[in-house]
Amino acid sequence: MKENRLVKETEDLACGARVIHEDIVELVARDMPEKTLLEGLASFFKVFGDPTRIAILMALSKEEMCVCDLCALLDMKQSAVSHQLKTLKQSRVVRSRRAGKVMYYSLDDDHIDSVLHIGIQHIREETTEHRLL
Amino acid sequence: MKENRLVKETEDLACGARVIHEDIVELVARDMPEKTLLEGLASFFKVFGDPTRIAILMALSKEEMCVCDLCALLDMKQSAVSHQLKTLKQSRVVRSRRAGKVMYYSLDDDHIDSVLHIGIQHIREETTEHRLL
DNA sequence: TTAACAAATGATCATTTGTTCATATGTATA
């Protein structure tokens, strides 16, 4: 039976599941990124997962802006904006520069803009597909 | 005073903040995406903000895989994997196809792979910069 | 139809997250 070559009954896995395609699992396992990279990626993207932060990023993708201007633009408390900017900065998504009392924020590098635009493209194509189907 | 042209003292904003660069705020406000798009983007990216889901996506970026193989690869309970796959599918990040009892999952489109790779690039350059500074 | 199994789902619970309030820093200027 050639099926036996592919199917391995392993009741003793921690997850309690059987492996159906042992070969593929091993192949994929071989070049899975390290846990550190997976976590790094997750916390990088997590930052994009909030509407307020996305709004901030879209704004900064147009212009460098200071905290209180962002407050006005988003109609949000200064504290809330500052907290979010801190999150964004810690993840190196945004950089800041001081000019007297004013702190100016801008996107850290071009990757940020790229990520945003791919997201927008993905969403637009989704809604387009709906029309086609 | 030319400063007065730029500075507008608006104590009556909901956010209680003053606008320092009124012109920039208005400029940026003009082509801010709609709230719907901002929320769409956020929930799209939110999906990338978890190590387990990133692991699943990295795996699927190599090979189409079924649920129990993912369980084995990630050493996770079938239920946990299924729940995450549901999340991924609802956000149209992943698609599924049934073959008998087995459900095969794969990335929804090329955007997903692009997003992942930009993330990886961003992280790599970060660590490179550290060495240079 | 029944047994076996792959996958999905609902409820639960500990943990994380985002906002708010109150307050603290840091900077410029009177």
Place this chain on the structure above:
DNA sequence: TATACATATGAACAAATGATCATTTGTTAA
């Protein structure tokens, strides 16, 4: 130095999230 202002930060709390357990749904083959 004292005051005003731009921003940052800590504590608190409601809301969202992810894993787990138990159970259900859907599919195949005996």
